[in-house]
Amino acid sequence: MKINRRQFLKIAGASTVLGLGGTAVVNMIANDGLEASHVMTDERALLAKRWAMAIDMRKFTTEEDYRRVINACHSIHNVPDIGNPKDEVKWIWSDGYEHVFPGQENEYMEESIKELPFIVLCNHCDNPPCVRVCPTKATFKRKDGIVMMDQHRCIGCRFCMAACPFGARSFNWKDPRPFIKKENLEYPTRTKGVVEKCTFCFERIAKGLIPACVEASQAIAKERGGEPGMFFGDLQDQNSEVRKILSSHFSIRRKPELGTEPSVFYIIGGENNG
Amino acid sequence: MRIYDGGKIIIGLVIFVGLVTFPFFYNIGKPNVKPEPKLDTPEIQKLTEKKCVESKAFMRAEHMKLLYTWRDAAVRAGERIYVNSEGKQFTISLQNTCMHCHSNKKKFCDECHTYMAVKPYCWNCHIAPKEKET
Numbered sequence: 001m002k003i004n005r006r007q008f009l010k011i012a013g014a015s016t017v018l019g020l021g022g023t024a025v026v027n028m029i030a031n032d033g034l035e036a037s038h039v040m041t042d043e044r045a046l047l048a049k050r051w052a053m054a055i056d057m058r059k060f061t062t063e064e065d066y067r068r069v070i071n072a073c074h075s076i077h078n079v080p081d082i083g084n085p086k087d088e089v090k091w092i093w094s095d096g097y098e099h100v101f102p103g104q105e106n107e108y109m110e111e112s113i114k115e116l117p118f119i120v121l122c123n124h125c126d127n128p129p130c131v132r133v134c135p136t137k138a139t140f141k142r143k144d145g146i147v148m149m150d151q152h153r154c155i156g157c158r159f160c161m162a163a164c165p166f167g168a169r170s171f172n173w174k175d176p177r178p179f180i181k182k183e184n185l186e187y188p189t190r191t192k193g194v195v196e197k198c199t200f201c202f203e204r205i206a207k208g209l210i211p212a213c214v215e216a217s218q219a220i221a222k223e224r225g226g227e228p229g230m231f232f233g234d235l236q237d238q239n240s241e242v243r244k245i246l247s248s249h250f251s252i253r254r255k256p257e258l259g260t261e262p263s264v265f266y267i268i269g270g271e272n273n274g
Numbered sequence: 275m276r277i278y279d280g281g282k283i284i285i286g287l288v289i290f291v292g293l294v295t296f297p298f299f300y301n302i303g304k305p306n307v308k309p310e311p312k313l314d315t316p317e318i319q320k321l322t323e324k325k326c327v328e329s330k331a332f333m334r335a336e337h338m339k340l341l342y343t344w345r346d347a348a349v350r351a352g353e354r355i356y357v358n359s360e361g362k363q364f365t366i367s368l369q370n371t372c373m374h375c376h377s378n379k380k381k382f383c384d385e386c387h388t389y390m391a392v393k394p395y396c397w398n399c400h401i402a403p404k405e406k407e408t
Contacts, residue, residue, distance in 0.1 A: 037328070037356065037357055037358050037359045038356075038357050039343070039344075039347040039351070039353040039355065039356050039357070039366065040353055040355045040357060041352065041353050041354070041355065042354050042355050042365075045352075045354070078401075140350070142352060144352075148349070148350075150349045150350060151349075151399060152345060152349065183401055185369065185401055185403075185404075186369060186370055187369070188369065188399040188400045188401060189399055189401060190399055191395075191398035191399050202352060206348075206352055206354045207354075
């Protein structure tokens, strides 16, 4: 059979139209019947442009205060207590001044601050290096500033742990389940081979609750009277709790020289001039 | 017609056909138990309207796609409310919504998954409901 150019073009055109029409028909038949369904944000959810935390270290006076704040987080998030520093998994913990603010220490510093353990957690940086290096986008920055972990995607490469200048990430070297004293049945555990960290309680914010550690510090303040040691709020909102406390107190952040723009602020020493 | 080395070839063919059809002969007469996921949990009994988030036919065929949508909505987008095709709202959560009603993972999830030899890794992290051994 011989065809000339004109006939060829006709056939090509007709088959293109048929092909496109065909996919439309197939799509119509294969419709999954979920046209009317959709997902949306809970109306109770707390919203912000950039979530941040301020930690007033003057309010942490006893060992019990640290323990309660850390436990509040670790117990609801099923964080295992493995009990050896090599395999340790932590979301919020305490560390000394020289480790938390390296380069800002000096020999003649006030003894009380030199010895003080600081509450540390993921800084939810505005410019997070962990997010830049993650090859699977398992860790990503949400619109509200939270640096989230999607355990479903984590392949355990630990690039994020190398990238994080704050040591905020822990790797699950072994199955964490046997090391969880009491499982919170409402929250998943993690599995062997994934990296985990603080998520600013994204699951609580979605229901209109503040992070568990902040709630614990408010409970402590209630018992004792006075202001709580932790504040949570929107950095972009002038009237938020965090902005109010930051505008009336001197605050510092961890390793600001690295340019990651941490969203966790520390208030250390000084009179209460708020 | 002559086949060169016919004897060897025919013996080989018989062995081959025997091996390939072995599973069929082996399972002849054995009862083929169909998976029957059970829905009779106390939580479901209490429901006045016994309905899942979508129709039974849809859930049976597409639950894995729905779970993927839920996963991405909750973890990546932070959207935790699912509005179904009838306009009813549900909280997006495997542990707190799905498994609240289907508290019988062994008789509900595993029944078909084992039969179909699929091994979803949901339960490596998500905590399965505590069940009494039956």
